[in-house]
Amino acid sequence: MPQHIKLKRGFTINLAGKPEKTVSDAPPSDTYALKPTDFLGMIRPKVSVNEGDIVKAGAPVLFDRKLEAVKYCAPVSGEVVEIKRGEKRKLLEIKILADKEIVYEEYKQYSISDLIALGREEAQEQMLQGGVWPQLIQRPYGIVANPTDTPKDIFISTFDTSPLAPNYDILLKGQGNFFSAGVEVLKKFTEGKIHIGVDAKAEVSSVFSEAKGVVTTKFSGPHPAGNVGVHIHHVSPISKGEIVWTIDPYGVVQIGKLFLKGVYDTAKTVCLAGSEVSKPQYYQTHSGACIDKIVEGKIEHRNVRYISGNVLTGEKIESTGYLGFYNHLISVIPEGDEYEFLGWMKPTTDKLSFHRALGLLSFLNSSKKEYVLNSNMKGEERAFVQTGIYEKVLPMDILPEYLLKAIMAEDYDEMETLGLYEVIEEDMALCEFIDVSKHDIQGIIRQGINLLRET
Amino acid sequence: MNALRKLLDQQKPLFEKGGKLEKFYYAFEAGETFLFTPNSTGGKHGTHIHDAIDLKRMMITVVIAMVPALLFGIYNVGHTHFLAVGELAEATFLDKILIGSIAVLPIVIVSYTAGGLVEVVFSIIRRHPINEGFLVSGMLIAIVMPPTLPLWQVALAAIFAVVIAKEVFGGTGMNVLNVAMTARAFLYFAYPGDMSGDVWYYLGDKQYADGFSGATPLGLAAEAVAVEGSQSVAATLAGFQDGLFTFWNMTVGLIPGSIGSTSFIAVMIGAIIIIATGVGSWKIILSGFIGVYAMGLILNLAGANEYMSMPPHYHFVMGGVAFGIVFMATDPVSAAHTEMGKWVYGFLIGVITVIIRVLNPAYPEGIMLAVLFMNVFAPLIDFYVVEANKKRRLQRATV
Numbered sequence: 013m014p015q016h017i018k019l020k021r022g023f024t025i026n027l028a029g030k031p032e033k034t035v036s037d038a039p040p041s042d043t044y045a046l047k048p049t050d051f052l053g054m055i056r057p058k059v060s061v062n063e064g065d066i067v068k069a070g071a072p073v074l075f076d077r078k079l080e081a082v083k084y085c086a087p088v089s090g091e092v093v094e095i096k097r098g099e100k101r102k103l104l105e106i107k108i109l110a111d112k113e114i115v116y117e118e119y120k121q122y123s124i125s126d127l128i129a130l131g132r133e134e135a136q137e138q139m140l141q142g143g144v145w146p147q148l149i150q151r152p153y154g155i156v157a158n159p160t161d162t163p164k165d166i167f168i169s170t171f172d173t174s175p176l177a178p179n180y181d182i183l184l185k186g187q188g189n190f191f192s193a194g195v196e197v198l199k200k201f202t203e204g205k206i207h208i209g210v211d212a213k214a215e216v217s218s219v220f221s222e223a224k225g226v227v228t229t230k231f232s233g234p235h236p237a238g239n240v241g242v243h244i245h246h247v248s249p250i251s252k253g254e255i256v257w258t259i260d261p262y263g264v265v266q267i268g269k270l271f272l273k274g275v276y277d278t279a280k281t282v283c284l285a286g287s288e289v290s291k292p293q294y295y296q297t298h299s300g301a302c303i304d305k306i307v308e309g310k311i312e313h314r315n316v317r318y319i320s321g322n323v324l325t326g327e328k329i330e331s332t333g334y335l336g337f338y339n340h341l342i343s344v345i346p347e348g349d350e351y352e353f354l355g356w357m358k359p360t361t362d363k364l365s366f367h368r369a370l371g372l373l374s375f376l377n378s379s380k381k382e383y384v385l386n387s388n389m390k391g392e393e394r395a396f397v398q399t400g401i402y403e404k405v406l407p408m409d410i411l412p413e414y415l416l417k418a419i420m421a422e423d424y425d426e427m428e429t430l431g432l433y434e435v436i437e438e439d440m441a442l443c444e445f446i447d448v449s450k451h452d453i454q455g456i457i458r459q460g461i462n463l464l465r466e467t
Numbered sequence: 468m469n470a471l472r473k474l475l476d477q478q479k480p481l482f483e484k485g486g487k488l489e490k491f492y493y494a495f496e497a498g499e500t501f502l503f504t505p506n507s508t509g510g511k512h513g514t515h516i517h518d519a520i521d522l523k524r525m526m527i528t529v530v531i532a533m534v535p536a537l538l539f540g541i542y543n544v545g546h547t548h549f550l551a552v553g554e555l556a557e558a559t560f561l562d563k564i565l566i567g568s569i570a571v572l573p574i575v576i577v578s579y580t581a582g583g584l585v586e587v588v589f590s591i592i593r594r595h596p597i598n599e600g601f602l603v604s605g606m607l608i609a610i611v612m613p614p615t616l617p618l619w620q621v622a623l624a625a626i627f628a629v630v631i632a633k634e635v636f637g638g639t640g641m642n643v644l645n646v647a648m649t650a651r652a653f654l655y656f657a658y659p660g661d662m663s664g665d666v667w668y669y670l671g672d673k674q675y676a677d678g679f680s681g682a683t684p685l686g687l688a689a690e691a692v693a694v695e696g697s698q699s700v701a702a703t704l705a706g707f708q709d710g711l712f713t714f715w716n717m718t719v720g721l722i723p724g725s726i727g728s729t730s731f732i733a734v735m736i737g738a739i740i741i742i743a744t745g746v747g748s749w750k751i752i753l754s755g756f757i758g759v760y761a762m763g764l765i766l767n768l769a770g771a772n773e774y775m776s777m778p779p780h781y782h783f784v785m786g787g788v789a790f791g792i793v794f795m796a797t798d799p800v801s802a803a804h805t806e807m808g809k810w811v812y813g814f815l816i817g818v819i820t821v822i823i824r825v826l827n828p829a830y831p832e833g834i835m836l837a838v839l840f841m842n843v844f845a846p847l848i849d850f851y852v853v854e855a856n857k858k859r860r861l862q863r864a865t866v
Contacts, residue, residue, distance in 0.1 A: 025516070027516075175516075249860075249863060251860065251861075251863050317508075317515060319515055323514065323515045323516045324514045324515075324516075325514070326515065327511060327512055328509075328510070328511045328512075328515065343515075345515065345516065347508060348506075348508050349506045349507075349508050350506050351472055351503040351504065351505065351506050352503060352504040353468040353471075353472075353502065353503055354502065354503075354504075355503065355504030356500075356504050356521055356523040356524050357523070357524065357527065360519070363519035364518065364519065365518050365519040365520050366518055366520075367518065367520045367525075367744070367745055367746075368743060368744045368745055369520050369524045369525050369527075369528040369744050369745075369746055370524050370527050370528040370531060370744070371524070372519055372520060372524070374519070385516040385517075386508075386516070387508040387509050387515045387516065388504070388506070388507070388508055388517065389505070389507045389508060389509060389517050390504060390517045390518065390519050390520070390521055391504065391505075391517075391520070391521020391522065391523065391524075392500060392505060392507070392521065392522075392596065394521075394522045394596070394598070394599070394639070394640065395637070395638065395639060395640025395641060396640050397522060397525070397600070397639065397640045397799055397800055398525060398746070398799055399748075399799045399800075399802070399804040399805075400748065400799075400804070400805075400806050400809070401745075403806065409856065409859065409860075410856075411805060411852075411853060411856055413804060414804075414805075414853050429857040429860060429861065430853070430856070430857065430860075431860060441514055444513060444514045445514045445516065445517060445518055446518045446520075447517075447518070448518075448520050448521060448522055448525050449522060449640070450517065450521065452510070452513050453513075454512065454513045454514070455512070455513060
């Protein structure tokens with residue numbers, strides 16, 4: 013029997029615009045992009061192609077000069093049409109005009125039985141060249157894993173509890189064999205265990221149940237129960253000097269495909285959801301797709317915000333922007349750039365609140381009520397005043413207020429001892445949502461992580 | 468509302484950078500954000516949706532929780548006025564409210580005005596937004612004063628508290644001491660004649676009725692220590708001036724005292740509001756009362772004099788203990804910040820209050836000094852809670 017961990021702390025945000033369980037083919041996008049900004053640990057990105065070059069899907073186009081072994085590959089085949097840079101020549105996007113038929117860079121193919129006998133070095137070499145390595149994320153810091161490390165354990169969360177989250181059963185339908193193959197490859201990288209966190213409330217999907225030699229733990233409770241960071245904290249917490257790796261189930265499937273099919277296959281199912289989408293559902297596309305064709309004709313209003321990822325941790329993009337490397341969700345919510353008369357005082361049941369202060373009557377609604385929330389800040393930034401609230405949405409033995417203050421004071425010892433090794437932005441996103449003082453908590457966490465990495 | 472919004476939009480450039488009234492930007496901003504929630508949205512990264520709460524809503528919730536105490540205070544100041552001058556039988560409800568309002572409202576207005584002005588001046592000089600914290604402090608300062616306090620002293624106390632207890636530390640959220648308690652302590656030590664003794668009955672231009680004494684329950688209880696062979700405190704209180712200080716009367720709050728702190732019932736209504744809304748910590752409130760009761764019991768065991776032998780629950784309804792625990796101790800900034808720390812912090816406030824009341828002959832009321840004392844120790848309590856957390860984490864470290 014798998015261990016069942018029941019989490020009490022957290023808050024599930026029930027947004028309107030959940031997807032139906034149908035999957036359609038999205039009209040193919042013209043352009044696809046690889047965004048170095050998606051890779052948080054990347055310090056000195058370097059493009060290895062020029063505008064006008066023709067590339068195959070799975071051909072290396074980018075690397076980090078601090079971690080040269082890891083190659084970032086083209087998601088589709090075609091012509092490199094633009095290498096977009098921002099201020100101080102910061103590399104923003106490598107855009108590829110896609111071929112109608114994708115041509116793949118070919119890598120060595122293996123059978124399942126080959127994989128069992130495969131050695132770490134050989135597997136690692138193929139993963140580094142074949143574009144799937146960046147799916148491995150290192151904790152602490154939430155950065156792309158370093159191939160020279162050996163992690164204590166590897167963690168995979170098979171469910172997502174964030175608002176409008178897609179269902180992995182649908183995202184990975186029929187790809188159980190690739191998932192099992194991916195897990196088989198991952199086993200070579202750790203002497204510890206491969207941990208899989210599953211949703212205790214749902215039946216374990218056949219995609220995951222076929223994988224052998226993994227340790228399954230059930231989790232139940234409100235968001236962030238699906239966050240891999242929370243799983244790590246409860247199963248095998250990270251201390252100073254320890255490294256664990258995490259990987260998204262889609263990444264595991266990609267690894268499986270690289271070895272079983274011999275190609276870097278970036279086909280992915282994405283979810284288009286949110287209150288502003290006329291018919292929220294799933295679409296077939298490829299990693300890094302321009303979202304214009306996917307959202308075209310499906311958005312009900314004009315003044316909306318497109319987010320690659322979920323509303324808590326995603327990135328705001330344009331209607332012609334590109335899907336992030338790690339995202340399977342495009343959220344569309346109303347842009348809240350409006351003034352509201354006495355908005356801070358009006359009694360309402362329509363605005364969602366974790367708190368019960370004056371006039372915030374959303375707690376009277378049924379837990380099934382769905383909310384339409386816009387991007388307004390609902391107040392101004394202030395000093396820390398309310399205490400003891402962050403803990404209520406962070407199911408970890410961490411004192412968030414003290415951790416945040418340690419980062420703001422740039423106190424390295426305190427950051428370490430108060431648990432900065434255990435969290436990344438997504439774990440603290442709910443703290444930012446419920447924050448009375450409207451701090452950029454995720455920004456502060458990344459600032460702290462960057463400080464620790466420098467030392 | 469569009470017209471109002473338009474008017475603000477027209478005036479806004481005057482206050483923005485380069486405008487004629489640039490210096491007063493934060494004063495303008497305070498007014499603007501009071502009327503309209505700003506149109507600011509989340510950035511490119513970070514959460515794109517936000518909870519509907521902000522500091523304004525949180526602070527106004529505390530103010531609302533204090534309204535029962537304030538309204539009862541207004542009534543009670545009128546009630547005790549007529550009682551003291553011997554005209555209670557003729558006074559109507561409206562008469563009491565009228566007299567109470569004459570005494571109390573100027574104090575509230577002066578407290579808000581004086582403290583608010585300091586806030587505005589600091590926001591202009593230091594270029595920070597005007598803090599909502601004063602919505603609460605302004606009311607608290609007024610409510611813990613005796614109704615007879617000269618208005619200039621109210622103003623002085625409010626200014627002193629905002630400058631010394633808050634702004635020198637960086638404003639709301641940074642202060643070490645509770646602002647309202649600092650205001651009261653300032654007057655208590657600077658103008659003791661106006662803060663203690665015979666100051667709890669608002670007489671207006673009238674005199675005490677013949678034979679009426681201006682004593683308070685705490686004063687009577689303290690006297691019981693000095694007189695050998697006196698009867699029990701409960702009996703003394705119950706027999707005083709036709710049952711003025713019976714336990715029930717003290718619970719209702721129809722007794723002399725600081726404006727808003729006499730009624731245990733009104734304060735408890737406020738407690739329910741701040742606990743239900745989560746803006747005040749129930750842990751501090753509960754542990755505070757437990758602390759008072761526990762120390763009361765311990766003194767019962769010692770029983771060296773009549774005051775020590777007083778039933779512990781009398782402490783809840785005498786003086787400002789309930790008000791202090793519910794509204795002063797729970798100030799989130801000056802209280803302990805950790806959840807474990809809140810238990811210790813509240814408990815010690817209760818204990819120290821009773822110690823000061825019963826064992827220290829100089830100060831009949833203990834809650835003010837207990838809260839200020841524990842404000843200073845709150846960071847130390849938190850320090851040990853945080854250390855324990857770090858220790859747990861270090862125990863599993865391998866390096």
